Amino acid sequence: MYAERASRLPGAVLWSRVVAGPAPDGGATPESASRAVLPDGCMDLLWTEGRLLVAGPDTRAHVPAGVSGGWAGVRFRPGTAPGYLGVPANELRDRRVELTDLWPAAEVRRIAARIDAAADPVDALEEVALLRAAEAPAPDPLLRDVVSALDAGRPVAETADRLGLGARQLHRRSLAAFGYGPKTLARILRLQRALALARDGVPFAETALRAGFADQAHLARDVRELTGATLGELVGHR
Incomplete structure (x- = not known):
């Protein structure tokens, strides 16, 4: 199940998705079938059950693997995420990386624990994005x-x-x-x-x-x- 809504961060979109695991007989359910993520010029900050990742800009369809469970994301307006995340977009092109590769590990652990404990991970992830945006220079x-x-x-x-x-x-x-x-x-x-x-x-x-x-x-x-x-x-x- 997938849902999205506008964020308080200008131009950003909040989304959530719950993906079921394999069927008991080893087959795939409709919910567990991977859906391709299509190129859109955007970058995403992702959370999934204790992990924080960044999805770089895609030049081709990305088919997630092993994505069962709950997911939350902030999809940033094209051109804005590098300023918030502190890394040029081309370094993350067609990649999914752990946030610990970009930010100090202790900071990422604190953020992940806060999101894990939140009633709504989407709202908690949005707060992270809003705080980061407030500390970063305004987008060009x-x-x-x-x-x-x-x-x-x-x-x-x-x-x-x-x-x-x-x-x-x-x-x-x-x-x-x-x-x-x-x-x-x-x-x-x-x-x-x-x-x-x-x-x-x-x-x-x-x-x-x-x-x-x-x-x-x-x-x-x-x-x-x-x-x-x-x-x-x-x-x-x-």
């Missing part, structure tokens, strides 16, 4: 402008010009903030636009054009390359 507003421009379908070169950045500077800042360059970020944001449209019932051909693809074949190739599935499979297994 230029990064939000980068996301807004690329998500609107503007070309990378035009985006750099509008923001007064050279191509190399935009690429360097994007690596640190988002985990990959602006072209990859634009491609991932376009994928998410297409998924939202298709899940709202927009025909795939129209979805392709409205999301910024050349045609439906282009949409199909990109979805397959980024997720390992077809758009029909993703819409059918939301």
Whole structure:
């Protein structure tokens, strides 16, 4: 079972999930089947029964393994997590790491114990994120402008010009903030636009054009390359 809601941290999303273990006969239940986590430009702070982890930005679908039990997460707005966590996003690209690899182990143990004892781990994890954000410098507003421009379908070169950045500077800042360059970020944001449209019932051909693809074949190739599935499979297994 999965649920999410908006966080008090601007742009962030709180989520929780309970995943059942294997069936008694060794088979898999619907709840225990792994669901692929699709690229979205975000990073997450995760808690699961005494452990704290960070999910870096993905460039491809991530299929969790051994995820039974209760999970809670804070999904940060693209470009904000590196400032809160103290590590460039590209160092965590396509990775899941223990928070003890990034923060002092004693501090992480105290945080984990507090979340373990909380009535609602999601609320407790949100408090951790809010405190960390309060201590960190405010996110660079230029990064939000980068996301807004690329998500609107503007070309990378035009985006750099509008923001007064050279191509190399935009690429360097994007690596640190988002985990990959602006072209990859634009491609991932376009994928998410297409998924939202298709899940709202927009025909795939129209979805392709409205999301910024050349045609439906282009949409199909990109979805397959980024997720390992077809758009029909993703819409059918939301």
